[in-house]
Amino acid sequence: MFDTFFGLPLHPFIVHATEVTVPLSAVLVLLTAAWPRFRRWSGYLTLAVSLVALVLVPISTQSGEKLQARVGESDLIETHAELADGLLPWVIGLVVVAAALLWWNIRERRARRAVSTDDASSPAKPAGRSLRWVPITLLALALVASSGTTVQAILVGHSGATAVWSEDMGTSAPSGDSK
DSSP states (O other): OOSEETTEESHHHHHHHHHHHHHHHHHHHHHHHHOHHHHHHHTTHHHHHHHHHHHHHHHHHHHHHHHHHHHOOOHHHHHHHHHHHTHHHHHHHHHHHHHHHHHHHHHHHHHHHHHHHSOTTSOOOOTTGGGTHHHHHHHHHHHHHHHHHHHHHHHHHHHHHHHHTOSOTTSOOOOSOOO
16 A cells, blocks of 8 residues: 555655654654743644654555565665664654643643633632642653654664665766767
8 A cells, every 4th residue: 555656666755754744743842841832822733743743654664664575675674674663652652742731731721711710809729839740741751752753763764864875876877888
């Protein structure tokens, strides 16, 4: 199913989308965790981009397996495939953190609304005072998930580029005029 697209291998098309979406998702998760104003602005964006990344990673893996079947085995391709298999758990972690950040954002909005709708005569309760550890924990998890995801994506991309461009690039192509 994930073999070719208009006669060309699908893998390069999908991989480029994945290599843009996965780091973008990692950056959005970090911004959402570290910057409350961004968290309020972004709404569902961080989770949506993370879910797109989560969908793209298995498609990239499957299209890569189809391409590997076409071009054959090599140590470089095997290394690339092994590294690629390690990306999915990191992206799953990113999605979990993005979902937790969305939950926290919704909770904060409801707490702000509840405080603003309370009448002035009732004593105000400190909103979320007992849950101050949540944003700190979410930031720590975002740092781990974003860093791990980004490092793994870089390793996968570099190993794939090495596998593609491993031939000696210094030799010139044979020309048409032989003497």
